[in-house]
Every structure is written in structure tokens, then in C-alpha cells.
Amino acid sequence: MNLLDGKEVSTKIKEDIKRETAELTEKLGRKPHLVAILVGNDGGSETYVASKMRNCEQVGFDSTNLHYDTDITEEALLNKIKEINADDSIDGLIVQLPLPKHIDPDKVTEAIDYRKDVDGFHPINLGRMQRNLPCFIPATPYGIMLMLAHYGIDTAGKKAVVVGRSNIVGSPMSILLARNSNPGNCTVTLTHSRTKDIKSEILQGDIIVAAIGKKNFVTADMVKEGAIVIDVGINRETSTETKSGFKLYGDVDFEQVAPKASWITPVPGGVGLMTIIGLLKNTLEAAKGTVYPKS
Ligand code: GUN
Numbered sequence: 001m002n003l004l005d006g007k008e009v010s011t012k013i014k015e016d017i018k019r020e021t022a023e024l025t026e027k028l029g030r031k032p033h034l035v036a037i038l039v040g041n042d043g044g045s046e047t048y049v050a051s052k053m054r055n056c057e058q059v060g061f062d063s064t065n066l067h068y069d070t071d072i073t074e075e076a077l078l079n080k081i082k083e084i085n086a087d088d089s090i091d092g093l094i095v096q097l098p099l100p101k102h103i104d105p106d107k108v109t110e111a112i113d114y115r116k117d118v119d120g121f122h123p124i125n126l127g128r129m130q131r132n133l134p135c136f137i138p139a140t141p142y143g144i145m146l147m148l149a150h151y152g153i154d155t156a157g158k159k160a161v162v163v164g165r166s167n168i169v170g171s172p173m174s175i176l177l178a179r180n181s182n183p184g185n186c187t188v189t190l191t192h193s194r195t196k197d198i199k200s201e202i203l204q205g206d207i208i209v210a211a212i213g214k215k216n217f218v219t220a221d222m223v224k225e226g227a228i229v230i231d232v233g234i235n236r237e238t239s240t241e242t243k244s245g246f247k248l249y250g251d252v253d254f255e256q257v258a259p260k261a262s263w264i265t266p267v268p269g270g271v272g273l274m275t276i277i278g279l280l281k282n283t284l285e286a287a288k289g290t291v292y293p294k295s
Pocket of ligand 1: 094095096097098119140275
């Protein structure tokens with residue numbers, strides 16, 4: 001078993017980003033700038049946004065966290081997004097999901113200028129990704145692809161089974177793995193809550209991407225000997241064992257599955273760290289104007 005070590009890969013890529021950021025800041029006369037909008041008081045979301053902001057500062061970006069109460073109206077939020085779209089000093093904008101029930105996440109996603117959509121959730125970015133055109137790729141799938149590339153894992157011709165069809169991870173992951181690119185060129189099965197006999201589907205996977213949001217869902221009896229196992233789960237439970245008062249569990253039963261896997265990501269220390277890298281890379285690319293030229 002080999003570890004796909006998010007700490008090692010993210011530390012290396014972060015150094016590259018930091019160096020490029022210093023050069024770009026010199027050239028532009030300002031730092032790349034990411035704005036994150038957070039609505040409400042979901043503990044997980046607050047932690048993730050704080051980590052994103054901290055990482056931005058570490059690589060030399062400006063970052064702004066706009067935190068609104070749960071009762072902000074959809075209209076007020078959409079107006080704020082319009083304002084940010086028009087502000088040339090801001091390169092990237094993300095709205096942390098999930099949003100409260102009275103706000104339509106599709107309306108919010110589509111309101112963001114696709115050229116600032118560093119989460120890669122806008123339909124224009126999704127469509128361009130599917131066509132293998134320059135675009136912003138959603139941070140978690142992007143981070144996973146960077147990790148596979150870092151370890152030189154040959155994915156071509158392999159059977160990939162993605163567990164979970166979310167807009168944020170499963171669905172874009174299935175597109176990226178199937179694309180004619182490297183990593184990519186997999187034969188992809190996208191499984192979900194209505195899949196019949198999900199265990200036999202997962203058992204076929206040379207590559208398994210677990211993104212279903214259920215603690216220890218993937219057990220050893222579902223995993224083929226030698227499989228590459230990518231665990232996207234960050235299931236947060238209160239704990240007296242840790243300083244933060246929370247403990248994270250993956251979607252994969254690591255203890256049981258690791259001995260069968262050729263490569264596996266730990267939780268924490270795996271995909272979560274790579275998600276941050278995907279976001280930082282997209283923000284840097286937005287500031288550079290390499291994906292969409294600055295007008
Ligand atoms: N919620 C869970 N993951 C993400 C993400 O990558 N971006 C945003 N905006 N919200 C999320």
C-alpha cells in the first residue's frame with residue numbers, strides 16, 4: 001500500500017503558487033484577490049472558509065470573507081454578487097455551499113461571472129470542462145487530478161467507479177476521469193443512491209472515488225485487490241479526543257481497505273488539502289487571465 005499524501009503534494013504545489021504569486025504581484029502591482037461569501041453559521045462551512053482564507057494569505061493573496069446572517073434575502077445576495085462581478089480588483093468569488101433553504105443555489109451559481117467562478121460551478125465552466133476547453137475546474141476534482149499527476153499514476157484504460165453524483169465532486173470527477181487527457185482516459189461508472197447492487201459496481205473499480213458523505217461507507221469487501229482508492233469524505237463528528245472537539249472520518253474504512261489498495265488517500269491529510277490547492281490554482285489563474293483573458 002502506498003499513501004497518496006495530501007500534505008506532501010499540497011506543500012510542494014503551495015510553494016510553486018507562492019513563488020508565482022510573488023512574480024504576478026510585482027507585475028500587476030497588486031495581489032490576486034479572492035472573495036468568499038458565507039451565509040449562516042454552519043460549523044463545517046465556517047471551518048472550511050476560514051481555512052481557505054488562511055491558505056490565501058499564506059501564498060500571498062488578498063482574501064475577503066463576507067459573512068452574512070442566515071436571513072439575508074436572495075435578492076440582497078444576488079446584488080452583492082453583481083457588485084463583486086463589476087469590481088476589477090477582485091479576481092475570484094466563491095459562495096460557500098450549502099445555502100439556507102430560501103436561497104436557490106443554482107441562481108447564485110449562475111449569477112457569478114464565470115470568469116471569476118474559481119469554484120468552477122457555473123454551467124459555462126462545467127460545459128467547457130466537458131469539452132476539454134480552458135475553464136475553471138471544481139476545486140476538489142481538480143485537486144484529485146493534480147494528486148494523481150504528482151504520483152505519476154497511469155489512469156488510461158482503467159475502470160473508474162465514482163461513488164456519489166454531487167455537482168461539487170462526483171459529477172465533475174466522472175467527466176474529468178473520462179476525458180481524453182492525462183490523468184483521464186478511464187472507463188467511468190458513476191454510482192449513486194439509486195444504483196442497483198452498488199457493491200458489485202465498486203468491486204469492478206481499478207480506481208474508486210468515494211464522495212458519498214457517509215462515514216466508512218466503502219468497506220474491504222467492496223474493494224478489488226490493488227485498487228487506487230480516493231476518499232473525498234469529510235464526515236465531522238464531535239470528539240473528546242481532539243483539540244478542536246471534532247474528528248473527521250472518510251467515506252472509506254481506511255483500516256480495512258488500506259491493505260488491499262495499491263494507493264489510498266488518508267482522512268484527514270488527503271483530498272481535503274488538495275481541494276485548497278485546486279482553489280488556489282484557479283484563483284491564481286483568474287488573476288493571471290490565463291483561462292479567460294482580462295478585458
Ligand atoms: N461546499 C462543499 N465544498 C465546497 C466547495 O468546494 N466550494 C463551495 N463554494 N462550497 C462547498
